[in-house]
Amino acid sequence: MTFHSPPQRPAQRDATRPHVSQRRPLTQTAIVFSTRSPWTTVVAIGAVMMFAMIQTASAQSNVRPASYTPAGRMASFRVNNVVSDHQGRTLADHDVLFQSGKIYDFSNQQPRFITLIDIAGSRVVLLDTQTKVKASIATETLLQVAAQAQSLAAEQGKAARLGVNVPVNVSDDQAIFTTNYGDDVVGQVTYQVETEAAKDRLMPIAYGQFIDWFGRLDIARKTGSLPFARMSVHQQLQGNNRLPLRTTMTVRRGSDSQTLTATHTRHALNSSDLKRIDEVAGMLTLFKEVDLKDFPATH
Secondary structure, rough: OOEEOOOOOHOOOHHHHOOOOOOOOOOEEEEEOOOOOOOEEEEEEEOOOOOOOOOOOOOOOOOOOOOOOOOOOOOOEEEEEEEEOOOOOOOEEEEEEEEEEEEEEEEEEOOOEEEEEEOOEEEEEEOOOOOOEEEEEEEEHHHHHHHHHHHHHHHHHOOOOOOOOOOOHHHHHEEOOOOOOOEEEEEEEEEEEEEEEEOOOOHHHHHHHHHHHHHHHHHHHHHOOHHHHHHHHHHHHHHEEEEEEEEEEEEEOEEEEEEEEEEEEEEOOOHHHHHHHHHHHHHHHHEEOOHHHHOOOOO
């Protein structure tokens, strides 16, 4: 489950230009959790990092979780992810399709935007069906950005409070995975995933890749909550051959708390799914390429 913040202002989006290489300090602020689609936002206190995208490899660029298998075979299936607030209101509804080493993210609330993770092609592509443009970013660049973010957090002594390399607690029956991070200033975050055993060993690997690459994309685009804790949790899910059923994220600060939940329902790919995948193939050919900074903002 990912929680996304509102579109960045132009000045903030400009900071993601590939030619920028200088480091910027981590900034603590309130997060407005939303998604890639125009759903109702939930305000919670947390931490967000502002830093520049880097182009050149760094000493930390080899930080790759277990799910990093560029040419690896992946299972074919669909996951419907529905995010709700504490009142049960649906905030996001996404279909995530896995096929032939590619991952397709479709918003059912804002079908205009589609995200393709092309692992074999070493790229992530954003598609806008309204303006018929696309923006691509190399997976190697995303790895570098994530590694740089972890390095900055460690250098400034903020790794634990930002969820970097936090320990994950596993229940005795391996059904529930939980991690905690933050502090009294930025907020205490609890991230918990209820799971079930996977029948296909490839499915937890595939879903873990989805979590990892979207987390890195969030860092590069400066959207959403910090992904490090959920990436750590899903690495544990992979290692224990588990699949998520329900995710809960709670942020507490003093007497205030905000909670978001997500359900994850799996299905076999059907004819409609395959049609959507075929349509994306056509979009990749026909849509005009634009810089990531010029890609239309999701609301």
